[in-house]
Amino acid sequence: MQFGSICMVLSHRINRTRNDNQVEPLVEKFYLYWGLAVRALNEQLESDNVPHSDWAMAGVLALLFADIQHGVSLNWRCHLDGLYRLIELRGGFKAIVRSIRLTPLLFVLWPTVVIANTTCPASDITSEFDELQDLLEQLNIEESPLQACPSPLFAEIIKINQLRGVASQRNHSLLDDISQQAYKLLDRIDEFSPKLWIKSKAQSKEDWLLVAEVYQASIRIYCILSLQSLRVLPKSRSLRTRCLDDNHLLHDALSKGLSRLRTSRLLLWPLVVLGVEAAHGDLTIRQFVSSQLQAVSRNLGIYLPLLALQVLDSFWQSGAKSWDACFDKPYAFTTQIAVDCSRLQH
Template identity: 50%
Template sequence: MTPSQVWPPQLLAEVIKITHLRLQVTRKRTGSLERISEEAYEALDRIQGFSPEQLSESKASSREDWTCIGNVYKSAVALYCVLSLQSASVLPETPTLRASCAAHGQHLQHLLSTSLSSPRTRMFMFWPLILLGVEAVHGDATTRDFVSKHLLELSCVVGTSVPLTAQRVLASFWGSGDQSWDACFDRPYPFTTQIAVDIGRVYAPRQRDLRDL
């Protein structure tokens, strides 16, 4: 099974939607920012309403693993939605959204502690781990150390330096004094071959920036 095959279809659809909203803003597509913001809140509501249990019930086996994967990706996609769209000025920076991100970050770290220790699921945790790394700019050294440690371990498991590149990018971000998504991913990186979504099936094939996925 490839990383793209573990994505819950509903959450994959929301990632595509969020990416499209970011592109609308950055490319100054037609449509008011107010409408785009409304669509962003609707996407966040759908993400929050996603049921990992329903995902696992649709599988013939390994339902416990599927529930874990569903919960991991639910929190990761929620973080992607808020952090990337706040950076694009689509969503505001409010105490409520900050508290939501903090809660998803804590939950995601707890889930990753389990899923990264399992040979059955750890290969699918690169993208969620990066999302935790971006959220960790708001957290403490413990979370950052957790992300760095597991990116190093993933590099050994997959046999490539891509997780190490992600580790360096995140470390630079943590020390930059900036907290925005686009400050972390300020240029293209060769992560798209490792990031769990095969976005090339939706948009014209070209290397994509991690900040837009």
């Protein structure tokens, strides 16, 4: 765990440093400690000690986030697979969710898994659905200070991911049913009220209202574009109009949200969604997304927004417009960089 945390710190310093001469030794240190972290994890995994296995899970999460934020490889999926195996050895997700010690780890794991499943090929979505539905009932995701998306909308992201996974199997007999589910899903997104949701917030209501509006618009765009990509939803004029309306709403809201210290680190994924929508020809929005991704990278000291810009820029230049044409590999556009180990035993 310690070495994984050092990797995250070094990655942060690398991405805040603009001097190439200073970056090279930091990169060497990053890979040195990355290797030490992997070795230490292997030693913990060989132990039958339960507290050690708790720390092993935390260590894998730390490496997962270090690789995601460093942005130089897709090793994070290997860490995720390893984490799933550890969870299975501990009795599966339902057993883990009952562990008070491990709840903070789930708070950071599941938003990452869900968001990562939005920006990967539909055929490569990780298996999450049965377990996550149970988790949503047992965990109050909004207890986590790192979870920006309102839980009712978070649940809809999971369901969109599920529809994408089913639709990718190309079973035409299911298409009508999936399409009906998609329209019902859009209705639920429309029915969500940010103003009612913020009543549960004790403070910073204006900021939370903005965040809720951003996620509502971005999830609606994600739903339409990703399911049109799989021919679950038609490319109709009415749905294009809805995307255009959300495009303008999202642009205005992100302009405000990204300029605020409290909310700027919570909005990377919606910014990526806006970038995908910008493939429909809005050069002004593309310029906005490009400049803001660079600013987020610089301000947070993480490489991931620059990776997102590379992915989007390649997508824009290709002339393609469908969601799945943008993400040919699995990406996890999350700004999560910390693992809460406060409840773990030593």
